[in-house]
Amino acid sequence: MAKMRACRACHYLTTENMCPNCKSTNLSTSYTGIVVVLPGRKKGEDPRKGSYVASRLNIEKPGKYALKVR
Numbered sequence: 862m863a864k865m866r867a868c869r870a871c872h873y874l875t876t877e878n879m880c881p882n883c884k885s886t887n888l889s890t891s892y893t894g895i896v897v898v899l900p901g902r903k904k905g906e907d908p909r910k911g912s913y914v915a916s917r918l919n920i921e922k923p924g925k926y927a928l929k930v931r
Contacts, residue, residue, distance in 0.1 A: 867892035867927035872918075874925040882922055894928030896920075 866888040867873070868880035874895065879886050898908050898915045900923040908923055909916040920926060 864890060865925075866890050867930045869930050872927045872930055873922075874927055882924065889930050891931040892927035892929060893931075896926045896928060898923045898926065 863876040865874045865876060867890075868875065868883060868885050869887045869889055870885040871880065871883045872892075873880050873882035874892075875881060875888070878888070880888065896914060896918065898912060898920050900906070901908055901911055908920060912920075914920075918926065
């Protein structure tokens with residue numbers, strides 16, 4: 862299994878060489894904490910509507926995110 866890397870721009874966790882969330886190539890293997898944001902009840906619904914954590918972190922798409930990226 863490949864090591865997860867966190868995007869320094871949006872904190873999205875991925876195993877790819879480019880962030881699928883924001884298309885940035887500035888990735889780091891040094892991160893702390895993981896937040897998993899699940900999709901909304903309706904297809905295409907903004908997760909910030911039903912999730913306090915997603916609204917506080919301003920996360921627009923469901924997925925795995927790092928809390929702190931170095």
